[in-house]
Amino acid sequence: MKRVINKAVNLDLVGVNGNAFMIMGVFGRQVRKEGWSQDEIDTVLKEAKSGDYNHLLATIENHCEPKDEEHDH
Incomplete structure (x- = not known):
């Protein structure tokens, strides 16, 4: 799948509640x-x-x- 727009946000969805509204909310805030x-x-x-x-x-x-914060040092 290609991106709809050519941008990405610093967000890791691992551990986010799998509810669609939660995912959209976390994404929207970030x-x-x-x-x-x-x-x-x-x-x-x-x-x-x-x-x-x-x-x-x-x-x-x-x-x-x-972004892997731990390895950026």
Whole structure:
């Protein structure tokens, strides 16, 4: 799957409650914190919601690139 927009957020979904609304909420908070525009957020979430749960998860995960803080030193 390709990205809907060519951006990624520093977010690791491991350990996030698997509920679709929780995943979208965590994603939404993080992208706002990182300064994404409302249009960018809406584009990703619209695509995420256009299919089933697995599509939602794959779309959001595809826009996440968690930075490994421990190995950046």
